Amino acid sequence: MSLRHALLGLLAEQPASGYELTQVFEASLQRFAWHARHSQIYPELNKLADEGLVTVVGSGARNRRTYGLTDDGRAELHRWLVTPPGPPHVRNESVLRMFLLTALPPDDARALLERFAEEGARVEATLAEIRGDDSPEAVLEFGQFAAEFGLRYFRMQQEWAQWAIDALEKAGHTRPG
Amino acid sequence: MSLRHALLGLLAEQPASGYELTQVFEASLQRFAWHARHSQIYPELNKLADEGLVTVVGSGARNRRTYGLTDDGRAELHRWLVTPPGPPHVRNESVLRMFLLTALPPDDARALLERFAEEGARVEATLAEIRGDDSPEAVLEFGQFAAEFGLRYFRMQQEWAQWAIDALEKAGHTRPG
DNA sequence: ACCCGCATGTAAGCCGTTACATGATTTC
């Protein structure tokens, strides 16, 4: 169960409310790391609070509660990070689609690859803005490592899609239809 | 629910038994596209057979059944592939860990990054072997697109980890400790 | 006043994991 550690990790950077954490997932995390909805995040925060890993450090209008890490929470995050993970288990629907391309006639496949490349270009541009400042100090802030990873990932996605389009084309010359 | 489409896609390439499909997931698919266990695959195959999307095309010892796509199954796969997907929902524990690195003291972070880079190198080497032949004909076979994607992904992973290690070091000089 | 966005919550049902379970065939 990685959701709780994702939450602990985000709160290690700075205290936040469930609403704000939900926005972080929606805006960035879900694109290349982890996906979660508010209906999962709120109960999990309450559970973490019950277990003493996070605690309410502030409150505002509309029943807003800001959570921060406790010492136990920080210890648990650290423990999880340094424990060697098992074999990787990935679920990525975009990539799955690309792997099943060969089931399509070349023209359809080509159209999908172009869409995939275009998505890569679009997200890369967004992330380049987010990244912004890349001075040594700024890069240590949370989100800078992530943004750089995303940038490289989506650039790779574009390049691969272009390679695949070329491969399709070459094969088309060799055995048309 | 992408599992059924993963199965349909694999069966579009060639007929296979549940056991063989499980091995494909274990050997390659789960590393960068989709993860599933036999306990999920067998019931899903039975469901797909009930719905007429796949059918038993052969049987062997030990109650082994080989499944193939029906016309309905091929149509469903095609429909799914050409339907534009919603916003991407990714779950990747390795990447999540890397995003939460800044919660660790630099030495621990560096150790994790080195492990991450090493994993990239190891998997890249494995995939380079799988890829093998890259003639235009071979590249159209299922697994060639996938292997190339994996190759580039894990190379990117290494390069990013090296970048992050350098960034940590530079920051260490700027504000030691 | 009204509307939109903020902010949190819950319940039903599906998807996925872990564990348990069984028997057949091949290999040594």
Place this chain on the structure above:
DNA sequence: GAAATCATGTAACGGCTTACATGCGGGT
């Protein structure tokens, strides 16, 4: 004939999605 591997299955439980639900606060 013992052990390893092939081959499939199921049940309980926990994670996740979808949908429904509620109310406050700020802006116009």
